[in-house]
Amino acid sequence: MKTKKSQKLYKKAINLMPGGVNSPVRAFKAVGGNPLFIAKAKGSKLYDVDGNQYIDYVLSWGPLILGHAYPSVVKALKKATEKGTSYGAPTKLEIELAELVRKAFPSIEKMRMVNSGTEATMSAIRVARGFTKRSKVIKFEGCYHGHVDGLLVSAGSGGATLGIPDSLGVPLSYITETIVLPFNDTEAFKTTLKEHWKDIACVILEPVVGNMGCILPKEQFLITLREETEKFGIVLIFDEVMTGFRVSFGGAQAYYGIKPDLTCLGKVIGGGLPVGAYGGKKEIMQMVAPEGGVYQAGTLSGNPLAMTAGIETLKILKKSSTYKKLEKIMSQLEYGLKEASEKSGIKVKFYRAGTMFCTYFTETEVIDAKTAKTSDTEKFKKFFWGMLQKGVYIAPSQFEAGFISLSHSEKDIEKTIQSAYKTFKEL
Numbered sequence: 001m002k003t004k005k006s007q008k009l010y011k012k013a014i015n016l017m018p019g020g021v022n023s024p025v026r027a028f029k030a031v032g033g034n035p036l037f038i039a040k041a042k043g044s045k046l047y048d049v050d051g052n053q054y055i056d057y058v059l060s061w062g063p064l065i066l067g068h069a070y071p072s073v074v075k076a077l078k079k080a081t082e083k084g085t086s087y088g089a090p091t092k093l094e095i096e097l098a099e100l101v102r103k104a105f106p107s108i109e110k111m112r113m114v115n116s117g118t119e120a121t122m123s124a125i126r127v128a129r130g131f132t133k134r135s136k137v138i139k140f141e142g143c144y145h146g147h148v149d150g151l152l153v154s155a156g157s158g159g160a161t162l163g164i165p166d167s168l169g170v171p172l173s174y175i176t177e178t179i180v181l182p183f184n185d186t187e188a189f190k191t192t193l194k195e196h197w198k199d200i201a202c203v204i205l206e207p208v209v210g211n212m213g214c215i216l217p218k219e220q221f222l223i224t225l226r227e228e229t230e231k232f233g234i235v236l237i238f239d240e241v242m243t244g245f246r247v248s249f250g251g252a253q254a255y256y257g258i259k260p261d262l263t264c265l266g267k268v269i270g271g272g273l274p275v276g277a278y279g280g281k282k283e284i285m286q287m288v289a290p291e292g293g294v295y296q297a298g299t300l301s302g303n304p305l306a307m308t309a310g311i312e313t314l315k316i317l318k319k320s321s322t323y324k325k326l327e328k329i330m331s332q333l334e335y336g337l338k339e340a341s342e343k344s345g346i347k348v349k350f351y352r353a354g355t356m357f358c359t360y361f362t363e364t365e366v367i368d369a370k371t372a373k374t375s376d377t378e379k380f381k382k383f384f385w386g387m388l389q390k391g392v393y394i395a396p397s398q399f400e401a402g403f404i405s406l407s408h409s410e411k412d413i414e415k416t417i418q419s420a421y422k423t424f425k426e427l
């Protein structure tokens, strides 16, 4: 694999940006070596600056569910750009995207557009605190909700990848309000609520944990969270920044049939442009300025370009044929990867929820952060490089989810499975 041009660019980038990147997980720290610099992408393919082509299972960490540079998205963006890129004033486009989101997530009666998933979760927590007049927040080990100060405690994603359970620069006073519990531990949750419910404003979780790979909720777990939070007047927040439109058209809440009080979205609803959103019960969202006393704002929130990309993406997702096609691609990949691991004798645990998935190098059932960490990250590292050299680009960390898109072809899946079989054999 030629990487001369990437290496040259990396040498320049490293002097300009920490790790030469604008987000830590891109730095290849967990797998060694230096990141590849991407020149362009189209459909299911990435092309790096040295001309190498890859089948892309990162898809910008989830957003590109249609595939890169999807024709109708590109066409609409070109038209929108000619009308100006941002007005700092309301537009029809924001109504259109909000209506599409509410159709898919009926629990989101009222919402606010922001520019990232971090802004969405940070704001949802502020609103929950304003609404309940309580200050504590429960989160679960391994869940990542963006780089919100109070939530960078036992976080997943980069936190797990880089082995930084907490972040420097977060004063202890910021995290005394954060209670961290093991994911899927119903008993620990019930005990904690019994003791502390009077101080707890909200519970926030990834209903399927995509920031520790792909960890599925136990049946009873989500039901207990909903019942217990209801009982104690605690706001239940589903962080569906990743699971939204990925686990199903209506996210994890539709798939598991649990209605949260607030939902955070991001990634897919921006169709590749920066968008986040938070919303839910009207009585809670009425707390948000200018209607209520919880302040939250953003210069480029709801800007016409991001709205356009989101609208075009959701219009395609709304068609029933879309998820049938996604399901076909995903189950073909799932079956093939499992078969490749069996035939090669390399034991893995494979989990998936809708169009997101993860292959762990462990024989232990993965049900929480602790069991996810039984995965052999050295084996994962070799798997990552073996697949990359065969033209398959997976997330450079065991503790990230993989994604497919509408543009992944049967040929792509076939090539991926063959590459996985050969790479398993090389382990």
Ligand code: KE4
Residues within 6 Å of the ligand: 023, 024, 025, 026, 061, 115, 116, 117, 118, 119, 121, 144, 145, 146, 147, 157, 158, 206, 210, 211, 239, 240, 241, 242, 243, 266, 267, 276, 400
């Ligand atoms: P952003 O601020 O990165 O848009 O969203 C934060 C966020 C919130 N909630 C969930 C469930 C998320 O997965 C994320 C962001 N996910 C990571 C990947 N695991 C983004 C990749 C990155 O950090 O560069």
